[in-house]
Amino acid sequence: MKILIVGDFKEESGRRLLVNARKFGKGFVRNGHDVMEFCYRAQLQQLSPIKSKNWAVKIAKKKVDEILAELARHYQPELVFLTTFKLLDVKTIRQIKAAAQALLICWYEDATRGLNEQVLDIGRMCDFFLATSGGELLQRYKQAGVRRCAFMPNPSDKDIEHPREVPDKCRSKILFTGKLRHGQDGQDEMRRELIKWLVDHKDMTVWGCMGQKTLQGIDYLNAICGAEMALSINVFNDVRFYHSDRLTHYLGCGAFVLAKRVPDSDLLFEDHKHLCYFDTKDQCAELIERFQQDAGQRRKIAAAGRERVHKAFGCEKLARYIVDLATQGEYQDSWAEII
Structure with a gap:
C-alpha cells in the first residue's frame, strides 16, 4: 500500500527523534508499505519570507496546499494519514481528495476533552477519526457527525526508546x-x-x-x-x-x-x-x-x-492496526474501541 503521511515532523529540532508521525511512518515501512512524508509546517516556513506562523499561513498556505495536492496527484496514495490539524483546513482536505482517490484517516494526538472545531471539521471529511483517548470524547465526535471513530494510542519505537548507559x-x-x-x-x-x-x-x-x-x-x-x-x-x-x-x-x-x-x-x-x-x-x-x-x-x-x-504498542503493530481499519474497518485487541 502507498501511504502519504501529512504531519509536522519537527525537522528543525531534536524533537524529531520522537515525533509520533515519524514512528507511524517507520511502522508502515516495517510492515512492507511505501511511505511518503509531507511536513506541512516546514513547507510553509520554506515558502514564506516571514517565518512567524500567522504570516506564513497568510503568505504561503495557498501554495503549500497546491504542492500537497500535486504530490497526491503524482504519488496516488491508497491511504492519506493526517497527523496534524493546526495548519490544515477543509480546503486543504478537499484538494487532497480531488487529487487522489484515497482513504483518509486522521489521528488526534492530544485528545483530552471537549470538541475542537478545527479537528471536527477535518474529522468529518475523513473515513476514520483516531484519537489517543476513548469513551466520551469519541462519542462526542461521533455524535457531531464524524463517520467512524477509534482509539489509537501513542506508538513506541524500540530503535529510539531503549535503556542506555548515561553519564x-x-x-x-x-x-x-x-x-x-x-x-x-x-x-x-x-x-x-x-x-x-x-x-x-x-x-x-x-x-x-x-x-x-x-x-x-x-x-x-x-x-x-x-x-x-x-x-x-x-x-x-x-x-x-x-x-x-x-x-x-x-x-x-x-x-x-x-x-x-x-x-x-x-x-x-x-x-x-x-x-x-x-x-x-x-x-x-x-x-x-x-x-x-x-x-x-x-x-x-x-x-x-x-x-x-x-x-x-510498538509502531509496527499500531501501523498494522491503522491499515486494518483502512482495509477491513476494524482491528482486534483487548483495548480496542471503535464506534
Whole structure:
C-alpha cells in the first residue's frame, strides 16, 4: 500500500527523534508499505519570507496546499494519514481528495476533552477519526457527525526508546519532564501541586518547568534512562485511556514509572506489573518510599513495562492496526474501541 503521511515532523529540532508521525511512518515501512512524508509546517516556513506562523499561513498556505495536492496527484496514495490539524483546513482536505482517490484517516494526538472545531471539521471529511483517548470524547465526535471513530494510542519505537548507559550528570532519583500547566481550563490541579511537592520534599528533578529548560532529542532520552523513577501525570486524568506520550517515552526507555491512574488504564498497563498507579499524593509518596528501598522489584517492574509498551504498542503493530481499519474497518485487541 502507498501511504502519504501529512504531519509536522519537527525537522528543525531534536524533537524529531520522537515525533509520533515519524514512528507511524517507520511502522508502515516495517510492515512492507511505501511511505511518503509531507511536513506541512516546514513547507510553509520554506515558502514564506516571514517565518512567524500567522504570516506564513497568510503568505504561503495557498501554495503549500497546491504542492500537497500535486504530490497526491503524482504519488496516488491508497491511504492519506493526517497527523496534524493546526495548519490544515477543509480546503486543504478537499484538494487532497480531488487529487487522489484515497482513504483518509486522521489521528488526534492530544485528545483530552471537549470538541475542537478545527479537528471536527477535518474529522468529518475523513473515513476514520483516531484519537489517543476513548469513551466520551469519541462519542462526542461521533455524535457531531464524524463517520467512524477509534482509539489509537501513542506508538513506541524500540530503535529510539531503549535503556542506555548515561553519564552521571543525567542521573536522578525521580524525574518529571514537561510543563506544570497547559492552556486549557479544568485541568487537574494535583499535577502542579504534586510536582512542586516532590521537588521540595523528594528531591525530584524536573525539566521543562520551574525555571528548568526543556530537553530534546538524546538529552531527553538520557535524562529518562538516568532516572531511578519517573512521574507520569496528565493535565487531565479523567479521560478514558488518555496518557500523554511522556508515558510511552518513559516505559520504552526502561524507566520505573509512577503514573496517575486514568479510567480503564489497567487495560493498557497493569498496576504493579508494568508500572505503579496512584490516585493521591500520599499514595505516590508511599510508592516512592517503598521502591527506593526495593531496587530489585523496581527493576523487575520497569523491565516488564518496557516489554509491554514495545510489544503491545510498538509502531509496527499500531501501523498494522491503522491499515486494518483502512482495509477491513476494524482491528482486534483487548483495548480496542471503535464506534
